[in-house]
Amino acid sequence: MTQRRWGALDAARGLAVVAMIVFHSIWDLSYFGYAPATLPWSAPMRLFGHSIAFAFLFVAGVALTLAHRDCIRWRAFWRRFAIVAGAAALVTIGTYVVFPSAYVFFGILHCIAAASLLALPFLRAPWPLALVAAVFFLAGPELFASPAFNSNWLQWLGLSTSEPMTQDWRPLFPWTGALLLGVAVGRAILSHGEKAGAGGEGVLPQAPRLVATSAERGWLFFLGRHSLIIYLAHQPLLFALFTALVALAPPPIDTADFVASCEARCVEAGGKRKICYDGCLCTALEAVRSKALEGVTDEKERGRRLDEIAQRCVDRYSKP
Known part of the structure; x- marks a missing residue:
C-alpha cells in the first residue's frame, strides 16, 4: 500500500x-x-x-x-x-x-x-x-x-x-x-x-x-x-x-530601479530625501562609468564595491 x-x-x-x-x-x-x-x-x-x-x-x-x-x-x-x-x-x-x-x-x-x-x-x-x-x-x-x-x-x-x-x-x-x-x-x-x-x-x-x-x-x-x-x-x-x-554576460544596472530602492532605504535610515536621491543617482552612474561591477559575481563583493562608491557620493553631496 x-x-x-x-x-x-x-x-x-x-x-x-x-x-x-x-x-x-x-x-x-x-x-x-x-x-x-x-x-x-x-x-x-x-x-x-x-x-x-x-x-x-x-x-x-x-x-x-x-x-x-x-x-x-x-x-x-x-x-x-x-x-x-x-x-x-x-x-x-x-x-x-x-x-x-x-x-x-x-x-x-x-x-x-x-x-x-x-x-x-x-x-x-x-x-x-x-x-x-x-x-x-x-x-x-x-x-x-x-x-x-x-x-x-x-x-x-x-x-x-x-x-x-x-x-x-x-x-x-x-x-x-x-x-x-x-x-x-x-x-x-x-x-x-x-x-x-x-x-x-x-x-x-x-x-x-x-x-x-x-x-x-x-x-x-x-x-x-x-x-x-x-x-x-x-x-x-x-x-x-x-x-x-552573470560571469559570461553581466546584467546591466537598472539605474531607475536602483536609485528608487536606494533612496527609500536612505530616507528610512534618516537621511534627507534630496541628499539621498543625489547620492544614490551618483552611485548608480559612477558604477556604470567605472565598470566597477563588471565580472563580479559574488554578491558580498558587489555590495562592498557599491558601498565604497556610495560613500564617496554621499560625502560629495552632503557637503554644504
Missing part, C-alpha cells in the same frame, strides 16, 4: 512543481539583475506564489487522508514527518548561509510538517469537522491578529501585525487551512465512496495500480512523485546557472 497512489495527485503535484520552478526562475532573474528588483514583490507575482503554496498544501492534505484511509499508519506517518521536517531544517540552514538577514525559518516545508500534526485528529473524523477547522485557520489572521504576536518567537503562528523579513513565509495561520481543506476533500471523497458502496451503487475509489500505465510514467507524474527532492535541488541549480550567466 505504501507505493499505491492516485495518478491525479501526482499530476497535480507535478503541475505545482512546474509552476514553482517558473516562479523561482523569475525571482532569480530579478535577484541577479536581469529583471526589475521589484518584480517578485508585485501583486501578480505574489498571487502566483501564494497559489503555488496553496496547491502544494491542499494536495498534501488530500494525500495524507488517502494514505490513512483505513487507519492511521503511525510508522508511515512519522517517517514522512521526519523526512519533511528534516528537509525543512536543510532549507533553514541553506538560506541562512545565503540570506542571513532573511533566511527561511517557517516556509512551506515547515508548514506542511506542522500542519500534518494538527491534521491528525481529522484524518478519521467526518469531513465537515475538517472543513470547519480549515475555515478557522484561513480566517484566523483576520479574526485574531494582534501586536502581541509580533515577537520573533510567536511570528510563526501567523497572527502578528507585521511580516518578518524572510524568503518564504507560510505560517500556521492561514496556511494550515489549505492542508485541512485538502483533508476535508479527501474525507468527503472517501465518505461518498463508502455510502455508495453500502447502497450497492458503487464502491470506494479504486486503489491505484502498483504498475503505472504508460501515461503515468510521463514527466509530469515523475515530477509529482519526486517533488521534495526537486524542491530542495532546483534553487541551488538555478543559482549555479545564473551565477555562470
Whole structure:
C-alpha cells in the first residue's frame, strides 16, 4: 500500500512543481539583475506564489487522508514527518548561509510538517469537522491578529501585525487551512465512496495500480512523485546557472530601479530625501562609468564595491 497512489495527485503535484520552478526562475532573474528588483514583490507575482503554496498544501492534505484511509499508519506517518521536517531544517540552514538577514525559518516545508500534526485528529473524523477547522485557520489572521504576536518567537503562528523579513513565509495561520481543506476533500471523497458502496451503487475509489500505465510514467507524474527532492535541488541549480550567466554576460544596472530602492532605504535610515536621491543617482552612474561591477559575481563583493562608491557620493553631496 505504501507505493499505491492516485495518478491525479501526482499530476497535480507535478503541475505545482512546474509552476514553482517558473516562479523561482523569475525571482532569480530579478535577484541577479536581469529583471526589475521589484518584480517578485508585485501583486501578480505574489498571487502566483501564494497559489503555488496553496496547491502544494491542499494536495498534501488530500494525500495524507488517502494514505490513512483505513487507519492511521503511525510508522508511515512519522517517517514522512521526519523526512519533511528534516528537509525543512536543510532549507533553514541553506538560506541562512545565503540570506542571513532573511533566511527561511517557517516556509512551506515547515508548514506542511506542522500542519500534518494538527491534521491528525481529522484524518478519521467526518469531513465537515475538517472543513470547519480549515475555515478557522484561513480566517484566523483576520479574526485574531494582534501586536502581541509580533515577537520573533510567536511570528510563526501567523497572527502578528507585521511580516518578518524572510524568503518564504507560510505560517500556521492561514496556511494550515489549505492542508485541512485538502483533508476535508479527501474525507468527503472517501465518505461518498463508502455510502455508495453500502447502497450497492458503487464502491470506494479504486486503489491505484502498483504498475503505472504508460501515461503515468510521463514527466509530469515523475515530477509529482519526486517533488521534495526537486524542491530542495532546483534553487541551488538555478543559482549555479545564473551565477555562470552573470560571469559570461553581466546584467546591466537598472539605474531607475536602483536609485528608487536606494533612496527609500536612505530616507528610512534618516537621511534627507534630496541628499539621498543625489547620492544614490551618483552611485548608480559612477558604477556604470567605472565598470566597477563588471565580472563580479559574488554578491558580498558587489555590495562592498557599491558601498565604497556610495560613500564617496554621499560625502560629495552632503557637503554644504
